[in-house]
Amino acid sequence: QQPVQSPQAVILREGEDAVINCSSSKALYSVHWYRQKHGEAPIFLMILLKGGEQKGHDKISASFNEKKQQSSLYLTASQLSYSGTYFCGTENYGQNFVFGPGTRLSVLP
Amino acid sequence: DTGVSQDPRHKITKRGQNVTFRCDPISEHNRLYWYRQTLGQGPEFLTYFQNEAQLEKSRLLSDRFSAERPKGSFSTLEIQRTEQGDSAMYLCASSRTGTAETQYFGPGTRLLVL
Numbered sequence: 001q002q003p004v005q006s007p008q009a010v011i012l013r014e015g016e017d018a019v020i021n022c023s024s025s026k027a028l029y030s031v032h033w034y035r036q037k038h039g040e041a042p043i044f045l046m047i048l049l050k051g052g053e054q055k056g057h058d059k060i061s062a063s064f065n066e067k068k069q070q071s072s073l074y075l076t077a078s079q080l081s082y083s084g085t086y087f088c089g090t091e092n093y094g095q096n097f098v099f100g101p102g103t104r105l106s107v108l109p
Numbered sequence: 110d111t112g113v114s115q116d117p118r119h120k121i122t123k124r125g126q127n128v129t130f131r132c133d134p135i136s137e138h139n140r141l142y143w144y145r146q147t148l149g150q151g152p153e154f155l156t157y158f159q160n161e162a163q164l165e166k167s168r169l170l171s172d173r174f175s176a177e178r179p180k181g182s183f184s185t186l187e188i189q190r191t192e193q194g195d196s197a198m199y200l201c202a203s204s205r206t207g208t209a210e211t212q213y214f215g216p217g218t219r220l221l222v223l
Contacts, residue, residue: 002151032211041200041214042152087151089212096165097142097212099151 001026003090005100012078012107020103022088023070031064031071032089032097035082042087045073075105083107111135113215115201121221122191129187130218134203141184142212143176144200152200158184159206191222 003024010018022031030049034042046055048064048071055062059076075082085102092098114133122128134141140159144152155174156166160181173191178184188195198219202212 041216044211044213047211096154096157098154099144102149102151 001092002098003088003100005086005088005103007103008101009104010106012105014080014107014109015077018075018078018105020073020075020086020088020105021070022072022090022100023068024090024092026069026092028064028066028069028071029091029093031062032091033062033071033073034087034089034099035084036087036102037084045086078105078107080107080109113201113203113213115199115215115218117218118216119219119221121223123223124193125190127187127189128191128220129185130199130201130220131183131185132201132203132215133183134201135213136182137205138203138213139181139206140204140210141178142202142204143184143186144202146198146200146217147196155186188220191220193222196220196222 003022006021012018032047033045036042046062053064062073064071083106085104087102088100089097116131120128142157143155145155146152154167155170156176158178161178173189176186198217200217201215204210204212
């Protein structure tokens, strides 16, 4: 079951914040976040395992609400290098890893 | 650790021809995954191996697709009698064994079927 991501696309000015959401209709074991730039392979950002877990590095962080079966990725003070498509990947209990459709983020100067 | 490598990086073929792609995972990774990605979409799971055993194969994968990992190291993905709809980026990823392990992706093989 493919997770749902919102929004589909977002355009920001450098320095602005953004939130990308990922939700599943089934109970989640873990949520993975990846960023992919045009023509390149996806690059791992972080994994969240436990309900309520929050992780982050630099100005990109994420939360995992196991009860709501959703995760959110927070990008603060966005930089030009943050542009790309962000995918969440979810592991449901007993099912394969599935990627969401992606959220296209464009950061403008 | 040299990362995941894939060969070739690009392949152009005529409809009806067979193609084979190779993936070399990170050396200590037991798991190897194949995905297909079309423009504007997320990677779509095709199959994965744990060591040499193919543990899962997507129901979306037709009989024209076959994958092997004979010695538990590199893997090959073959597409027989290619169709124009097979045109896509084919991504390989590897990870350690276990749930919630990070998947590291290779650069992909871009296939164009004319």
